[in-house]
Amino acid sequence: MRVFAVRDALTFYEQAQHLLAARVHGPGLLTMLPASEVEHLYIHLGRAYELNAEWEKARTAYAEMLAYAREASELAMESTALNRLAILAAQQSFDLSAARRLLEEAWWVAEASSDPVRLAETEWNLAQMAIHACKLKRALIHAERALERAHVTGLKELRARSLYTLGLSYALGGCWEEVMTSVEEARTLYAAINDQAGEASGLSAQLIYAGSPPTGQLTKRAMEVLCLCLLALGHVNCGEPRAGVSAGQAALDISLEIKNIWAQVYSVLNLNHALLEVGEYEQALRVTQQGVEMARTLPNPTLLFFLLTVLGAVHQAMLSLEEAQAALREALALSETIVVRSYQVLATSRLCANSALAGDWKSAYTYALEAVAVRKDIETSLPFIDFLRYFEIEALLRGGEEGRAREEVQRLGEGSRTTRRQRLPYLRALATLAQWDGETREALASLQEAAVLAHEIGLPGELWQIEVALGEVYASSGQREQAHQAFARAMAIVQKLAAKMEDEARRSNFLAEPVVRRVLEPGRA
Secondary structure (H helix, E strand, O other), rough: OHHHHHHHHHHHHHHHHHHHHHHHHHHHHHHHHHHHHHHHHHHHHHHHHHHHHOOOHHHHHHHHHHHHHHOOOHHHHHHHHHHHHHHHHHHOOHHHHHHHHHHHHHHHHHHHHHHHHHHHHHHHHHHHHHHHHOOOOOOHHHHHHHHHHHHOOHHHHHHHHHHHHHHHHHHHHOOOOHHHHHHHHHHHHHHHOOOHHHHOOOOOOOOHOOOOOOHHHHHHHHHHHHHHHHHHHHHHHHHOOHHHHHHHHHHHHHHHHOOOOOHHHHHHHHHHHHHHOOHHHHHHHHHHHHHHHHHHHOHHHHHHHHHHHHHHHHHHHHHHHHHHHHHHHHHHHHHHOOOOOHHHHHHHHHHHHHHOOOOHHHHHHHHHHHHHHOOOOOOOOOOOOOOOHHHHHHHHHHHHOOOHHHHHHHHHHHOOOHHHHHHHHHHHHHHHHHHHHHHHHHHHHHHHHHHHHHHHHHHHHHHHHHHHHHHHHHHOOHHHHHHHHHHHHHHHHHHHHHHOOOHHHHHHHHHOOOOHHHHHOOOOO
C-alpha cells in the first residue's frame, strides 16, 4: 500500500511541478502561487523521491526550489532548500563537508530573513553534522544554540529534536548523566506532541538515521526510536545493560511497527551493544546479521560500518575469531570510504583485541598503533562502546612501546571517571601495566576491583576473562588456592554462557578455543 501511495504522490507532485515550471518560464513569476505553496510542493516532491530512493531526482527538486527562491527573493524558502540539500548530501553519500558548506550558507540567508524558525533549524542541522564529524565542541555550541532558539519559537517538536541532538553532543564527550537528562526530556516532549510532529516548520528537517518518514506522525515515531536508542546507549555506558536491552528492544519494536528501515538498522545497532554486555550472544548474532543485510541496502555507508563492527564484536564474544576478523576487516575497509577518520578506531581496537585473543601479538601491536594514532585526532578521550583498550596496552608493551602504553593508560584514566562501565577498561589496563612492572599486589587490587564491578553491573563476558586474569596472577605468585577459586569462578561463567548457545557447533567452538580450554583444564578449576 505504501509503495502505491508513494507512486501516486510522485505522479501528483510531478504534474504540479511541470505546471509550475511552465509558468516560471512564462510571464508573471511573482504573481503565481504563494511562496508557501511553492515551498510545500518542492519539499513534498523531494521527500517523495527520497522515499522512492530516487536520490538524484530529490536533489534536482531541491535545487530547482533553491533556484526559484533566489529568483523570487524568497529568503526563507532559500534557507529551507539549502537545509534540504545539506541533509541529502549527508544522508545519501555522507558528504559532511558539502553539507556544512550548504548549512553555513543557509545560516546567513536565515539571518538575513530574520526568521527565528529557519535560524533554529539551521543551528540544529549544523549540530547534527558536527556530531557525525565527531567535532565535540562545535556540536555542543550549535546544539545549545538550537535549543535556545527552539525555546524562543515555542515549537515543541523543534525543542524535542534539539534536546535529542544536545544529548548526542554530550555523548561525544562521555557526559552520560547529561545525555540521559536531555534524552528523557526529549522523549517526554515527543509523547506530548501527538500528531503535531509537522508543527516545527515547512523545513521538515530530519535526523540522518531517521530516514525519510512520509508523514508527521511517522516522523515523530522515528524520533521516539532514536531517543530510545540513545537511552540504550546511555544505559550501557552507565553500567546498566539490562535497562539498555529494554530500551533497545522497545526501539526495535517501534521501528518494525512503522516499517522504517533506517530506524530498524539503528535500533539493531544499539540493542546489540546491550545484548553483548549481558551475554545474550546468539540473539545478538541473529539480530545483527539481519541488521547488516538491511544496512547493505542503504546509501549511507556509516550504518553498515557500525553494524559490521558489532557483528565482529558478537563473533569475538563467542570466540569465533576468524569470523570476527572477516567482519572487522570489512568494516575497516569500508571506513576508508568514510571521510571521518575517527570512526576507524572502532574497527582497529576490535581487531587488536581479536588478534590478541588469537595469540597474534604482532598483528595486535600493528592495530594498537593504528588505534592510538586515530585517537589523537579525536576530541573525546573515550569514544562510546570503547571498552577493549587494555588489549592495546598489552600489545604496546609487548611491542616495546612502554612509554606510549603508559601515556595511553593515563589518557584512558582521564576519560573514565564519569561512569562505572567506563572505569572497567581502565582498571584492566592498570592491571596489565602493573603485571608488566612486576607489581603483583597492584595488579591483584585492580583486577579484584574490576571483578566486583563486572559482577555488580552484570557483565559475564567481561567477568570470566577478569577471573582468568586473576587466576593467572595468583598462580604466578604462588597463591594456588586463590588461583583455583578464580579459575573455578571463570569456568562456571563460561559454562553458563555456553549453555545459552543452542547452536551446537557454535557452543563446541566456544568451548574449544584455547583461552577457554585453559580454564577447563583439570587442576586449574
